Amino acid sequence: MRLSIKYKLFLVILSAHFLVYVAMYSAGYYNFNRGFIEYLSRIEERQVPALVRGLEDFYEHTGSWDSLTSDRGRFADLIRDSIESTTDPQMIASRQNQRPSPIIFSPNDWYYTSEYSPARPYLHLLDADQAILLGDPAAFSPAATLHPIRVRGTVVGYLGVTSRQELSEQADLLFAEQQQNSFFGLAVALVLISALIAFPVAIYLTRPVMQMVTGTRRLTSGDYSSRIPVRGTDELSQLSSDLNTLAMTLDQNRTARQQWIADISHELRTPLSVLQGELESIQDGIRPLNADTLDSLHNEVIHLGTLVNDLHELSLSDLGALIYKKGQINVSDILEQSVEMHQQLAARQNLRLTLRISSLHGDNSIVMLGDPNRMQQLFDNLLQNSCRYTDAGGEIQIFIKENSNNVIIEWFDSAPGVSDSDLEHLFERLYRVEMSRNRAKGGSGLGLAICQNIVMAHEGTITADHSPLGGLKLTITFPLRHNDVS
Secondary structure (H helix, E strand, C coil): CCCCHHHHHHHHHHHHHHHHHHHHHHHHHHHHHHHHHHHHHHHHHCCHHHHHHHHHHHHHHHCCCHHHHHCHHHHHHHHHHHHHCCCCHHHHHHCCCCCCCCCCCCCCCHHHHCCCCCCCCCEEEEECCCCEEECCHHHCCCCCEEEEEEECCEEEEEEEECCCCCCCCHHHHHHHHHHHHHHHHHHHHHHHHHHHHHHHHHHHHHHHHHHHHHHHHHHHCCCCCCCCCCCCCCHHHHHHHHHHHHHHHHHHHHHHHHHHHHHHHHHHHHHHHHHHHHHHHHHCCCCCCCHHHHHHHHHHHHHHHHHHHHHHHHHHHHHCCCCCCCEEEEHHHHHHHHHHHCHHHHHHCCCEEEEEEECCCCCCCCEEEECHHHHHHHHHHHHHHHHHHCCCCCEEEEEEEECCCEEEEEEEEECCCCCHHHHCCCCCCCCCCCCCCCCCCCCCCCHHHHHHHHHHHCCCEEEEEECCCEEEEEEEEEECCCCCCC
């Protein structure tokens, strides 16, 4: 039988309370018995001084213990008279050499039968040599307290008192049993009360867990719109908040995936539609098959191939399947080569392309850990993007510098600029600043997304901002690591 967490928590709380109550019951019962015995012992100890005084008076008048040892009843009467003298006025008068009338007890009186009586069997009379004269020798304990009996400064005997070690009187046992039953009944009542309290508490504490279970099941079934109520500031509330964040992220990823598929379909459909239209025009004889027609078809095929290659490369980057062979590279040299290769493209677009290098070394070399092929791909993509989307007559300025920790590349181009709302979307796949623009300038909308993946693979960052030249500014930062090779 599988118990839910609600019942497990209930049993844990109830078990903890039960163990506490058992410990309290055991400690209370033990302390009660011990305290009750000590209480009775203290009552009995109050009688001892009167007993000793009575025995001292008796010895002073008789001069020996012979009359007591020969008549054991007189010992009980003597003890009785001594105890009564503490409360009876006639006995008080006898302490002043006035002989009172005796108080007679019957043989069945409590005085002779109760253990509270001074006539109890664990009182012993000992002589000056501590030899037992009166009392049951079997009831005498070596741990008994000996109270000296002095007459004119001389010890003539001892009164031995054996302390009570356990309850044996019927009334005592009955009272102890009643207290034990009361303790037991109280413990049972407390357990029941704890159960009545623990079950609602268990339900209350496990309610967020059950809500998280329900929310997680909805997520696994594809319902990413479900949310879990967040109450409080404890760990369960934090977990609920994290699950809500996960649901929101999954929902956004699903929407992005659907948009991604729609965008890819749109991007692929456009060149295919152009190709289809061109071929059908040729088949119908509307358009002649000449060099211009073949060039148009060839350009669309190149555009389609570029788009497919970009999609393939981006998917490999997402999967981590792109191979990076990192080593010590001169990044300024690679950037300089890319700029030289794109000078003709910039000239055809009537753009001025400049590069400035600021190195900590005299030879303008900036060495870092990276993959030379991927870095070449990064710079080529950025240069093509700048040349494609910068108005004729503009310029492109590139600055590369290093400090003790980083390599920093700043990329500026002139108009047209980018709005604030577009800046945060520039690195999204298939995003264009003008979503409805035609493809006269080419491009798949994947260039900057690929650049971002390459930069991140080198543990760097790339950000976009407004350029002081009126266009776009890109800032790329790579960490300087000279000794690690992976």
